[in-house]
Amino acid sequence: MKKKQKRSLASLILIREKLAHDLCNEIYMSKDEAYEIIDFAFQLSDKLPETYDQLKSEIKSYIIINMLSLVTKFH
Numbered sequence: 419m420k421k422k423q424k425r426s427l428a429s430l431i432l433i434r435e436k437l438a439h440d441l442c443n444e445i446y447m448s449k450d451e452a453y454e455i456i457d458f459a460f461q462l463s464d465k466l467p468e469t470y471d472q473l474k475s476e477i478k479s480y481i482i483i484n485m486l487s488l489v490t491k492f493h
């Protein structure tokens with residue numbers, strides 16, 4: 419692998435770990451669930467958001483919207 423590709427891969431791994439840790443602490447989800455959602459978010463987008471906070475905010479919004487839709491569906 420080229421040096422730039424290795425750095426890019428290492429960056430994605432670090433971002434994934436930090437995101438999982440933050441999501442676990444902020445919305446009390448298990449680490450496995452956090453990894454699944456993060457991986458899903460990475461698969462959906464062609465490019466990453468510009469900042470870490472923007473990425474975290476988009477993932478949290480996705481989770482909240484899905485939770486609200488489940489609540490209203492079964493209400």
